[in-house]
Amino acid sequence: MTPLMSEVWPIVEAGLQDADAGVRKATCIAVSCLCEWLEDECSSKHAVLVPVSRVHILSNFLDSYYCPQSIMNLINDPATQKTACTALDAVLEILQDTIDQYLQLIMERLGGLLETAPLQVKAVVTGAIGSAAHASRERFLPYFQPTMNHLAHFLSLTGEGEEIELRGIAMDAIGTFAEAVGKDVFRPYFSDMMTHAFQGCEMGSARLRECSFLFFGVMARVFGEEFAPYLTQVVPPLLASCKQAEQGEDQLESK
Numbered sequence: 001m002t003p004l005m006s007e008v009w010p011i012v013e014a015g016l017q018d019a020d021a022g023v024r025k026a027t028c029i030a031v032s033c034l035c036e037w038l039e040d041e042c043s044s045k046h047a048v049l050v051p052v053s054r055v056h057i058l059s060n061f062l063d064s065y066y067c068p069q070s071i072m073n074l075i076n077d078p079a080t081q082k083t084a085c086t087a088l089d090a091v092l093e094i095l096q097d098t099i100d101q102y103l104q105l106i107m108e109r110l111g112g113l114l115e116t117a118p119l120q121v122k123a124v125v126t127g128a129i130g131s132a133a134h135a136s137r138e139r140f141l142p143y144f145q146p147t148m149n150h151l152a153h154f155l156s157l158t159g160e161g162e163e164i165e166l167r168g169i170a171m172d173a174i175g176t177f178a179e180a181v182g183k184d185v186f187r188p189y190f191s192d193m194m195t196h197a198f199q200g201c202e203m204g205s206a207r208l209r210e211c212s213f214l215f216f217g218v219m220a221r222v223f224g225e226e227f228a229p230y231l232t233q234v235v236p237p238l239l240a241s242c243k244q245a246e247q248g249e250d251q252l253e254s255k
Helices: 002-016 021-037 039-043 081-101 103-116 119-156 162-181 183-201 206-242 249-254
Strands: none
Touching (some): 002 021, 081 103, 103 119, 119 162, 162 183, 162 206
8 A cells, every 4th residue: 555645645635625524434434544554654644634723824814714624623523523533543543752743732622522522422532532641651641630530430331332332441541541641640540440440340341341451451560569459359350251261162162
């Protein structure tokens, strides 16, 4: 694909601005796939995919009529919101230090969606914020506490389907926050988050159990010896899960 990208990018840029919402959604999906396989190509196009602000042309008068679409525009459009947030998540995964110029705008937009978006979009937004924290590391610190206040509500969700998915993604994101801001900043939340993770293990959801185990791994990495007192609670459910049959294994053995 790399030799063809000079021909592909104009199509992507036009797709983001297409009048048809279906085309804009499809373009966001394409951006997500391209970011996964062509990181360098996509990261070099950050000014097209995630511009800081509207382009100013000649005068404020013309500017009021000209606002090229980007992923940051599309996350505010209900028709493209979910796929645009997924695309933004993919872009954030590869931005690295380039995220500095976009971080404030990204967090303002995504923070607002945590309050107003439907559950399935909140799950994608939460994942994107986790990617922003991963990319920005210590620069995420100003947004850490307000975001934790938002995500805390998701950790009490118990309904099946979208609620469980959102709770799991919130747990994943919080683990990423801990790695970004460091153990000294995260320590006041450590105990409560471990409690939520243990509760997730006991809810009968394979998804939440997986998220809890991933969270335990992150906490062990971040806190080191401070994590040791939790081992007696962490190891038994971990070993119990290791003894479970893989999905479909029973059927294979019976043939």
